[in-house]
Amino acid sequence: MFDIKLIRENPDLVRAGLKTRHSPVDISAVLDLDERRRAAITEGDRLKAARNEISKKIGELKKAGQDTAEIQRQTREMGEKIAALDASVREIEEAQRKLVLAIPNLPHESVPSGEDAMDNVVVREWGHKKTFAFPPKDHVALGEALGLFDFERAARMSGAGFPLFTGPGARLERALIQFMLDLHTAKHGYTEVSPPHVVTTATMTGTGQLPKMADDMYHVPVDDLWLIPTAEVPVTNIYREEIIREPLPIKLVAHTPCFRREAGSAGKETRGLIRVHQFDKVELVKFVPPGTSYDELEKLVGDATDVLEKLGLTYRVLQLCSGDMSFAAAKCYDLELWAPGFNGWLEVSSCSNFEAFQARRAGIRWKNAEGKTEFVHTLNGSGVALPRLVVAILENGQQEDGSVVLPEALRPYMGGIDRLVPKK
RNA sequence: GGAGAGAUGGCUGAGUGGCCGAAAGCAACGGUUUGCUAAACCGUCGUACUGGUAAUAACCGGUACCGAGGGUUCGAAUCCCUCUCUCUCCGCCA
Numbered sequence: 330m331f332d333i334k335l336i337r338e339n340p341d342l343v344r345a346g347l348k349t350r351h352s353p354v355d356i357s358a359v360l361d362l363d364e365r366r367r368a369a370i371t372e373g374d375r376l377k378a379a380r381n382e383i384s385k386k387i388g389e390l391k392k393a394g395q396d397t398a399e400i401q402r403q404t405r406e407m408g409e410k411i412a413a414l415d416a417s418v419r420e421i422e423e424a425q426r427k428l429v430l431a432i433p434n435l436p437h438e439s440v441p442s443g444e445d446a447m448d449n450v451v452v453r454e455w456g457h458k459k460t461f462a463f464p465p466k467d468h469v470a471l472g473e474a475l476g477l478f479d480f481e482r483a484a485r486m487s488g489a490g491f492p493l494f495t496g497p498g499a500r501l502e503r504a505l506i507q508f509m510l511d512l513h514t515a516k517h518g519y520t521e522v523s524p525p526h527v528v529t530t531a532t533m534t535g536t537g538q539l540p541k542m543a544d545d546m547y548h549v550p551v552d553d554l555w556l557i558p559t560a561e562v563p564v565t566n567i568y569r570e571e572i573i574r575e576p577l578p579i580k581l582v583a584h585t586p587c588f589r590r591e592a593g594s595a596g597k598e599t600r601g602l603i604r605v606h607q608f609d610k611v612e613l614v615k616f617v618p619p620g621t622s623y624d625e626l627e628k629l630v631g632d633a634t635d636v637l638e639k640l641g642l643t644y645r646v647l648q649l650c651s652g653d654m655s656f657a658a659a660k661c662y663d664l665e666l667w668a669p670g671f672n673g674w675l676e677v678s679s680c681s682n683f684e685a686f687q688a689r690r691a692g693i694r695w696k697n698a699e700g701k702t703e704f705v706h707t708l709n710g711s712g713v714a715l716p717r718l719v720v721a722i723l724e725n726g727q728q729e730d731g732s733v734v735l736p737e738a739l740r741p742y743m744g745g746i747d748r749l750v751p752k753k
Numbered sequence: 754g755g756a757g758a759g760a761u762g763g764c765u766g767a768g769u770g771g772c773c774g775a776a777a778g779c780a781a782c783g784g785u786u787u788g789c790u791a792a793a794c795c796g797u798c799g800u801a802c803u804g805g806u807a808a809u810a811a812c813c814g815g816u817a818c819c820g821a822g823g824g825u826u827c828g829a830a831u832c833c834c835u836c837u838c839u840c841u842c843c844g845c846c847a
Contacts, residue, residue: 338809370803374816381816384828388771397827404827572800574763694800700782702800 330690331432333425337363346435349442349651354432362425366418373414380407430540434686436651437623437660443650449663450650455634456643458667463729467670468720469601472498474731474751477723480601490591490599490606492716497749501722502609502715504742506584509611509636513712517632519582519613524563526585527554532566535691537657547588556588560612561709565687568616572702573695578617578625582712584609602716603675613712618697619685622706623660626682630662633678633712640736642721643667645674659684662710666717670724675717680710 336343340356347354383404387397436442441450472478477498483491494502513519533539533555538546547556557563560583573579587610591599598604613632617625630646637644647663654661658681665674685704688694695705726733726748733749740747 334809367803370816374803377817378815380827385771387827391771401827408827572763700798 330686331429331434332685332689333359333363333429336360336429343435347432349436350433350654351652352433354428359425359428359432362421362428366421366425369414369418369421373411373418376407376411376414380404380411383407430690433656434654434659434683436654437682437684439623440654440660441648441650442652444652445650446653448650449653450648452646452648452662454643454645455638456641456667458643459669459725461669461727461729465669465724465727466731467601468668468723471670471723471727471731471733472601472719475723475733475749476752477501477719477749478602488606490604492602492605492607497743498719500743501719501739501749504739505715505718506609506611508639508739508742509712510582510584512636512639513582513611513613513632517580517635519580519632522564522567522581522583524557524560524567524583524585526557526563526588528557528563528566529554532562532569535566535569536562536687537690538562541656544592545590547590557585558589559587559711560585560610561614564612564614565693565707565709566691568691568693568705570692571694573616573693573705577695577705578615578621581614582611583614584611586610587714602720603671605716609715611712611715613710615708616688616693616695616705617708618695619703619706622682622684622708625706626660626662626680626708629708629710630664630680633664633680633710636713637664637666637677639738640718640722641738642718642725642736644677655679655681657681657683657686659686664711664713666721668717668721668724670727671720675720677713677717677721678711681708683707683709 331343336356336359340360344356347356383400387400387404390397390400441448443449469480475498476496477494479493479495483493486493510521514521527549530539530553533546538558539555542558546558548554549556563585564581564583567581568579586607588607591604591606602608613629615625615629634644634646644664644666647665649658649661649663661679661681663676664678664680665676668675684706687707688704693705693707694702697703722736722739723733726735728734728748731751735743735747735749737747
């Protein structure tokens with residue numbers, strides 16, 4: 330959420346920033362409401378102060394045995410005026426909040442301005458695109474021959490987009506999860522958490538998924554609970570409405586399933602594991618002192634790419650342009666894996682600095698070195714998402730005979746085997 | 754699911770209508786003392802909104818907040834209602 334004070338004090342800066350994001354929000358409506366709100370508060374506070382004074386006097390008069398009926402009647406009238414003012418403050422605040430919640434975060438000055446994904450910038454590429462002496466197969470053909478998953482039976486029980494991993498495929502998922510958790514906890518200094526997979530409406534609003542993304546999420550109406558689309562939601566909300574007393578930065582890593590309806594994205598690029606309704610993901614979340622968040626973002630990207638490098642996978646880092654960034658982000662990098670069978674890049678991670686945008690929305694603060702309370706900066710990034718990682722491992726490791734050579738780092742987690750071999 | 758108890762500041766915990774933004778203790782921070790550590794003593798020690806002086810530090814004032822929301826009252830931490838959560842017992846069940 331946006332800081333109303335920033336809007337009040339630097340309206341032009343805010344207008345300029347929003348322009349690069351094509352936000353239709355009208356700041357002057359927010360400013361107008363702000364002025365009315367403050368006027369109502371000032372008047373209400375003045376009346377309350379007077380009432381408190383008189384109430385105190387009534388107590389004293391009563392103690393002295395004097396009649397206070399008339400004075401009480403007058404004070405009651407004040408009470409009615411106060412109630413009316415309070416009500417109008419609430420009304421104005423609600424209207425203002427609605428407007429402010431719809432304002433996206435301002436892009437950081439280092440973010441290139443642009444319209445859409447076409448204007449994203451490739452920051453760097455790691456590894457080389459593998460060439461094959463035979464036509465490479467895609468992950469669906471490979472995986473089915475290897476007995477890694479069964480899309481048909483899965484569709485029968487849950488509909489399309491809910492993968493069933495089988496045998497070595499299920500093992501591969503578990504191995505990757507464990508490999509990534511171990512790497513992030515042992516080497517990168519993250520603390521592992523395992524959060525709830527369903528959350529309340531308030532929690533979804535804290536990280537910004539609601540109200541905007543309601544149609545993209547699974548909802549359980551009887552209990553009014555939502556299935557998480559990413560671990561970012563429960564993990565960032567761990568400190569909702571808190572003043573953090575522990576030293577920063579706090580670095581958390583969580584493995585959870587993620588549920589996404591992906592409404593309206595049927596068709597292209599949905600084959601096999603490319604886009605699914607349920608997938609597992611290892612997510613990194615950081616709470617950091619404001620001055621350090623951009624350094625922490627670079628480190629976060631490094632933590633995620635370390636996973637890819639350890640697995641020997643070719644990747645590239647994209648910096649998103651202003652027009653392609655998500656609602657809450659101030660700066661964002663996407664990580665994409667090269668998939669030879671798919672013959673394209675697959676996004677497996679998105680690493681963002683939200684600055685204080687989420688923290689303000691969720692009320693996450695800390696005491697800085699001067700003892701002042703301020704909002705923290707939050708960051709998160711996938712470290713990384715599973716299904717497309719599996720796609721890349723299969724398609725990059727494939728051999729002419731249909732077997733798949735596993736990355737060395739993964740073998741200890743696969744019971745020591747070095748390759749997956751087709752079923753007879 | 755049933756019965757009961759509870760929710761107060763970073764923590765423990767007093768407070769049943771005005772003298773309570775809230776005792777006391779602990780922790781924390783600043784200082785004095787000290788050869789160091791410790792102890793002792795003194796002081797500071799919630800959050801948000803808002804007005805003014807001052808221009809994003811600081812200072813002075815006001816308001817609100819004692820789980821959340823509503824009500825009674827001139828006045829609510831305190832009385833009433835609803836909800837949420839925690840604990841104990843019973844039931845049920847992975």
